[in-house]
Amino acid sequence: MRKLIWGTAVVVVLGIIAAVIFTPKSNPTDFDYASLPVLGKTDAPVKIVEFGDYKCPSCQYFSQQVKPQLEKEYIDTGKAAMYFMDFPFIGPDSTTAALAAHAVFHQSNDAFWKYYDLLYKNQPDEKTLWATTDYLVQLAKDNKLDVDYDKMKTDIDKQTYIKEIDKGESTAHKANVQSTPTLFINGKEYTGDFSNYGQLKEAVEKALAAGKAE
Template identity: 25%
Template sequence: MFHCGTVPPWRRYSRLTMVGRQKTLMIRALLVAAAWFVIMPGRPGSRQAPDPLAARTKGRPDAPVTVYEMSDFQCPYCREFALGTMPLLEREYVQTGKVRFVYINLPLSSVHKNAATAAEVGLCAARQERFWPMHDLLFRRQDQWAALASPRAYLLALGDSAGLDRARLASCVASGATAADVRADAERARRSGATSTPTFYIEGALLEGAAPVTVFRAVLDSIYRTKTATPPPRPR
């Protein structure tokens, strides 16, 4: 059963002790690297194809820490994270080159009937390099489109405010050009172990729910220190 997180679920799982801190955080460690290998970009300078997720990524490609956010545009707790917590993390971690954020669609269509349509519109916006403006508007206007019997016209109009070419957006949405990408996102998220939104895959572990910014800071600071620590000198 998939659900939109309503409680602080990071308290329910096995402990991951944060390096250099007295407190511990409750997150579920998973060996799911294989599930994510197919979407993770190559190292800088590699000859692999360009990162297909680049248009919905924030941060430097070589940032030491990568966070995959698995989210549903119709989920109120995803909105809480996107509009409240994410701007703080962007300023403190993304803009400073420490963290790269990648958005992965996990529309919970069984409870959010318009989530998949919104996800398709978001990926159509990504094809015009306007994913993040559309992302923000989808969450800000969530109450307006979430209850509509047919949200497509409203979402297309929302694209105007995001700076999108209306004709290109309408053509992309009408053709279903991004529907397969949304389904592929959701399948990746499920293989990672995500059962609710928002869920964050962070360097081999899952953090579930719209956790307070203090939780994200503790997790990201610990992982960043570990990944950037100078290795001890080899014994002579």
């Protein structure tokens, strides 16, 4: 009886070990970081990707309340870099604003992040239609964004970068993104509360520690 018990125990332990070893692990999402707007150093050990929609009120909150804390503690210190991908799902304004942001990005990465902040700072009510070409270009002019405004207008009207926006949306669907903002940290979706900086900080710290351990 004793041998039977021990034998059973060994089988159970081996089964647990096998389950741990052979259970498939969720693979990180593979981002083409080099093609995305980046805030911070490209060689930062932690890469944070935000899927966002310029018409989304929650994204506005993230840009104004959470992103500045990330910048101060992690991005400005070289520990993390932040990237942006479009998930324009709310309405036509979402896509038009994304076209404007891409038009700016392809002239200047630094100007993109200034424009990113401006779009959210000046975001009207979600039910209001506002993202016209004239409005989006005038916003850049009024804030003296260092870009070619005529080229920006042409790129919006001709939808020059619509394929990049479609790629962002496709990537979001493949990664099972359900809402904005959704964050990925080193390719893995952050499932905590994006508005809780303490939780987000803990996730970034874990990513930093994991990088040092490798």
